[in-house]
Amino acid sequence: MSKATASLPRTIGAHAILLTYTIIALFPVFVVVINSFKSRQAIFQQPLTPPTPKTFDLIGYTTVFGQGDFFLYFQNSMIVTVVSLFFVLLFGAMAAFALSEYRFRGNTLMGLYLALGIMIPIRLGTVAILQLMVASGLVNTLTALILVYTAQGLPLAIFILSEFMKGVSDDLKNAGRIDGLSEYTIFFRLVLPLVRPAMATVAVFTMIPIWNDLWFPLILAPSEATKTVTLGAQIFLGQFVTNWNAILAALSLAILPVLVLYLIFSRQLIRGITSGAVK
């Protein structure tokens, strides 16, 4: 921050507000993580205290790793998230480029149609989607989930990316055309690097709902071989007894991969923003 805009009370005030918000936002995560390291009794007696040597217990984690195929569930979640993300970004960016770059009949209408999905929740179509998957024999496959999540992520991706792509200099694309670059090269080599911050934003917005989703895994792919982490954690959630240690441990573990992905994308995001600022 520059000297001219930084007065001490203001700085303290701003930090106080931001810190308060951070604490409130992170509190549930914090509680989940600390309790995952405690014995069952301690979870219920002192849910807000961090584990002490007396209450420290890894029973949750041992249950999770002992029980069934948690590694498989993680792998499934990872595959579904990363592959869907890849398709959303690829197809979203390509559609956005076509919509923002080429003038063709029905361009605006097509844009509106593709953006409609932002307003209509895909879950309304669950029954039809299930019928479709049954008919095409895709039930209990990861492909079913990837297809659904790709469809779910595309509208927002196209909407955000086409706005950003309109901002990419026409001259640059035209310079590429005069130098004999194909439209694909112009798209992949000139335009995509320039909208990288937008891609990172879209990636973050797309990834988290997919990773957290319980609905479609439960309906489309509940088999043992295709369970995702969120679905896998449900086995500890019984009608009469709930294994809280295991649930909390599973949830704590589930945070890690998505945190790593987020860090990767947010670094892109920040780099993109600062590179624009000092240009």
Next chain:
Amino acid sequence: MGSLKIENVKKSFGPVDVLKGIDLDVKDGEFVVFVGPSGCGKSTLLRVIAGLEDATSGRVLIDSQDVTATPPAKRGIAMVFQTYALYPHLTVRDNMALGLKQAGEPAAEIEKRITAASTMLSLEPYLKRRPAELSGGQRQRVAIGRALVREPKLFLFDEPLSNLDAALRVNTRLEIAQLHRRLKATMIYVTHDQVEAMTLADKIVVLNAGRIEQIGAPMELYHSPANEFVAGFIGSPKMNFVDGARLGESVKTVGVRPEHLTVDPKAGSWKGTVVHTEHLGADTNVYLDCEKAGLITVRIFGVYDAEPGSTLYATPDAARTYRFDADGKTVK
């Protein structure tokens, strides 16, 4: 070699007609400048020539070959853009090399041309840098270099100087003029700045609202403008236009350039009050509110002191006044 012929080119964006029938001949080695107010279609015309935009109708011929359906890279042209449009992820050398690599030129030939171009534009120290590490003037020189190495039949410039500051603009203008003299290549240059047009052009094409108003050498346009628009557009400060009826003339409008008026404190044709004076050192612009002629500008060479509010008489040089009919056409 590099001649260009445009036959009745029209271009519409949906219902908007941007180019309304352009015919033009450019001879080999000519420096042609398209000039006109913003939004009159200069860039659109240039993009049609480059093949970046398809004409709605009409033909474009380069070296007598119909290129209307040829993609930009195959037309033998090179273009320099207002925003430089350098590839941000490539070094200066690779920026220049890309087009040649795409065209499949051998590496030795590419190297030779880059060396020649970078020497000509004093770009050798920067060849390894990226565009972000260059100043505006250097970037534009790289953009010109990228055009040079293609050895095109036709150079196209779209307002290449308008993002540069005033001093740099004059330098780069000079460089472009020297480049033209040295290469003897055909160049087409778009600008809204009539000073650039006058200083660079062999031939100026004045465009207005998608039509060509006049084509001619700079002095031809200055001395014998075909119509009121050209008369007003060429020359700075702008030509004074006076209602013919107020002067007792039969024509619609009478025009006289600020430099073709003389002033005298005692006697003259048009009595007026000084509204404002601008001192530029080499000359002085006096704004006079005249009884007969309305608000006019007078350009006086050297320093001239006139108090606002004082009375001055302005006299037009009768041999150098222009008369325009109701359609704006010049009356001989």
